[in-house]
Amino acid sequence: MLDADHFRRWMTATAASVDREAERLTALDSPIGDADHGSNLRRGFRAVTAALEKEAPDTPGAVLVLAGRQLISTVGGASGPLYGTLLRRTGKALGDAAEVSEEQFTQALRTGVDAVMQLGGAAPGDKTMIDALVPAVDALDAGLGFGAAATAAEQGAEATTPLQARKGRASYLGERSIGHQDPGATSAALLVAGLAEAGAGTGADPV
Numbered sequence: 001m002l003d004a005d006h007f008r009r010w011m012t013a014t015a016a017s018v019d020r021e022a023e024r025l026t027a028l029d030s031p032i033g034d035a036d037h038g039s040n041l042r043r044g045f046r047a048v049t050a051a052l053e054k055e056a057p058d059t060p061g062a063v064l065v066l067a068g069r070q071l072i073s074t075v076g077g078a079s080g081p082l083y084g085t086l087l088r089r090t091g092k093a094l095g096d097a098a099e100v101s102e103e104q105f106t107q108a109l110r111t112g113v114d115a116v117m118q119l120g121g122a123a124p125g126d127k128t129m130i131d132a133l134v135p136a137v138d139a140l141d142a143g144l145g146f147g148a149a150a151t152a153a154e155q156g157a158e159a160t161t162p163l164q165a166r167k168g169r170a171s172y173l174g175e176r177s178i179g180h181q182d183p184g185a186t187s188a189a190l191l192v193a194g195l196a197e198a199g200a201g202t203g204a205d206p207v
């Protein structure tokens, strides 16, 4: 079973990797965007960890709803509302249970990913964060675990390189968006990797 601590570790592990990788995310957002993705997300996840420390929510759902709210109010850009919706909707779907099973979490995450697709109108193959998130949920649905989900998300992010963007800022470039890995899919892979780190125990274990 997964408790509030697990979800807190998920958020702090993600905040740490976003911090480490912020420059890379911004560099990816430079040729096909406006070079702000890393700084946007870093600001957002710093706000998430600060809010979690201050308010100490005690259920999985409350941790994710609080995190999502912070992302919506601090990240800005396209990705803020989308990531915020992902975490908020996933958290709401978890309700107020003190612990949730991996299966319940997978279902809730599916609800969250569906909400992102509805809000942004992106489908798999449009070269967005969806291309990392959907394979991750599919891996969890197949019972493969957090590590396999992280690998699936990473592969999904890498597979965005040859795609032409059909949503977001990168889509303005048309065919010129081809040949670059999508920054949002890359950060989504970090988010899923954080889940695997949280599952590993302390969130600080070397992989």
Ligand code: ADP
Pocket (backbone or CB within 6 Å): 029, 033, 034, 036, 037, 040, 076, 077, 078, 079, 080, 082, 116, 119, 120, 121, 122, 127, 128, 129, 130, 167, 168, 169, 182, 183, 184, 185
């Ligand atoms: P902005 O494009 O407003 O500067 P960011 O740079 O923070 O926002 O985030 C860009 C990322 O957001 C993209 O790489 C893409 O993965 C994701 N994104 C943009 N639009 C959409 C959308 N409609 N649906 C899903 N993801 C999207």
Ligand code: MG
Pocket (backbone or CB within 6 Å): 029, 033, 034, 035, 036, 037, 077, 169
């Ligand atoms: Mg940008």
